[in-house]
Amino acid sequence: MNKKYYITTAIDYTNAKPHIGHALEKVQADVLARYHRQKGLETFFLTGTDEHGGKVLRTMKDWGVSREPQQFVDELTASFRALREAFNLSWDDFIRTTDKERHWPGVELIWKKLAESGDIYKKNYQGLYCVGCERFVTAKDLVDRKCLIHQKEPEKVEDENYFFRLSKYSKEIELRIKNGELRILPEARANEILALIGEGLEDVSFSRPSKDLPWGIPVPRDESQTIYVWADALTNYLSAIGYGRNENWKKWWPADVQVVGKDILRFHAAIWPGILLSAGLPLPKELFVHGFITVDGTKMSKSIGNVVDPFELVKKYGTDAVRYYFLKEIPSHEDGDFSVANLERVYNGELANGLGNFAARVLGLASKIGKLRVSSGGGSALGGEADFGEVENEVKEKIGFAKKQVDEKIHAFRLHEAIGVISELISFGDKYVNDHEVWKETESKRREILNLVAILDNVAMLFLPFLPETSEKISKSINWIDGENLEIKRGEALFPRLN
Ligand code: MSP
16 A cells, blocks of 8 residues: 555634635645655645634624624635635545534544543633633733734633643653654744743643633533633544544544644644643644745734735636745745735746746747657656656756755755746756757757757646646647657647736
């Protein structure tokens, strides 16, 4: 059996429509899923929505929504699901935390396991709760009594809660991160969480009284309490694959990589590992922590009114162009900025001129000379195997080097750098056309053209996880008639210039 690859993303809160930050994360994960499928791994890509908790209820109140919460989240979930088509995302499953059949049994089983380990206890607690963060905050999270992130005063909460004994696992979590069993990338994020753990992790409030927070999963055998939204949400990574329902999860767990944003690092690198250790389950292998996308240099926010609608972008510029922008212009490990001007610059410069122009040049030249005869060959790089017979050594080396580099960059989650490597291969191809003046006496340049077709075919193969539709289009233009004859079709312009 092939090796498996289980990849998850954060599940999005259904308290607003998706914005480009949500889309970015799903596109990044999609690249990893498609890449591993292309390499022949049995891949399972999971995403979904986080629908319970005070945040959803508060939004409904703020917006004056009088419908039932379930109806409210149903509508918003539909718009998150719509990202799939808009961005050509290849997720295998979509889990909702309101799914009583698929998700709730997993959460109930986790609760039971934690209780059996003696890690759930009840205590009276007073604290400040930030609904925006969905967590208790302390003095260091506040400025002028307001939450640093949400600019709102947290609520004073005095409750009897169930607590999770996270403190017990501090040392073990620290050790697993340090010895690489749980690998966190980029390293700066690993250091950030290690510093936090180094101060010692505190126990976490794991429930709220149902009278204050009815929107969630009841604590097993104590309906007077609702399970904390993060304990509910994190468990999606297990519930979706069968945990609490069947044994299928054993095939997929542990996750090979979990993709999350920098703001939810501590939930994934501290609380989640604590839950897993308490439940006797293995930790995920890797955590890929991406940065934030800003708009014209500022944080996206409803109050500023600069929230960018991902669907509008795709409608205007096309799926692959927007995917390209997210993947290339937002460094995978850091924050990056979005602006329409920059999107249009990148579109014209790198897609219309760069990739699009190179493909048009090569296919145009090759289609001019009819069938291309190769001493022996066959296959396509897209299919994992291509042999263009007598390709020059220098060209072969360049292609080989690019492939190796792209593999390395993807394994380091440096997706923008992987694209940079492919762009260099395109530049090499462009230079090759110029150096050999392939447009002159084209008929006598069959060998050179074959080299160029080999480059283009490999560019398409390398771009497949990033720009699936574009790669398929290129590949369709390169056809083997038999093991000795290639037929090249021109095809339509991949990225028509924007005016
Ligand atoms: N529901 C929680 C996650 C639970 S996971 C068990 C949550 N939801 S969220 O809707 O606020 O964010 C979902 C994901 O989108 C997170 O990984 C978050 O970091 C990411 N992003 C939200 N805004 C973003 C940007 N502006 N830029 C990039 N990613 C952003 O947190």
